[in-house]
Amino acid sequence: MDVFRATILTLFPEMFPGPLGQSLSGDGLARGLWSLETVNIRDHGLGRHRAVDDTPAGGGPGMVIRADVLAASIDAALPADDPRPRLLMSPRGERLTQAMAREWSAGPGVAIICGRFEGVDERVIAGRGLREISIGDYVLSGGEIAALVTLDACVRLIPGVMGKTESGSDESFENGLLEYPQYTRPRDWEGSSIPKTLLSGDHARIARWRREEAERLTRARRPDLLAPKG
Ligand code: SAH
Secondary structure (H helix, E strand, O other), rough: OOEHHHHHHHOOOHOOOOOHHHHHHHHHHHOOOOOEEEEEEHHOOOOOOOOOEEEEOOOOOOOEEHHHHHHHHHHHHHHOOOOOOOOEEEEEEEEHHHHHHHHOOOOOOEEEEOOOOOOEHHHHHHOOOEEEEEEOOOOOEHHHHHHHHHHHHHOOOOOOOHHHHHOOOOOOOOOOOOOOOOOOOOOOEEEEEHHHHOOOHHHHHHHHHHHHHHHHHHHOHHHHHOOOOO
């Protein structure tokens, strides 16, 4: 069976699988529902010190990952006909969405390139067909945590990874709405009870209540999700 394959190019391979080695994603990895391979970009570094970075052209602080070194690691790890998207973690990229995670999780997998320092030489992005992806409007110190976030969003959607509750279609973002409130036992807690509708056993009423709550929360917190796209 062809499983979802993740290949991560990083200067810190020991950060993987990290948290994805735990819980349901970790069980899925151990059960072969998805696979993970890391490639150390430094293996393609230059000289005795295996240098991977250099000072920014034009001056300024920090260091930039060299185009030749990064391209060599990409070429060694990913055959030209590898069908997987090549994602470069980057605060300048397209914002990661649930729709992207769903699309990628249904495909052959992903190759993820993790930047460090000030980022990577611009030429390698077009030169190797990288798609820049951001996990949000803040700057991390490296792409590894962004790669873990991206992978987690994909892996939990792989059939079998989540067990029974498989990728609920009611979840936040799946239907353009935030999820309705959830409750469990005890029925009364610190003077607050579970909404009566949820205890009614009337499935149609429960579905309606959940729909209304999801809409109410989305209107209040994320009206942008309801606005017509344009
Ligand atoms: N100088 C860059 C930031 C470099 S941060 C800039 O201003 O755009 C170092 C690395 O961390 C980046 O190359 C990228 O791989 C990763 N990174 C930082 N913030 C990120 C974000 N919000 N989403 C995805 N990757 C991010």
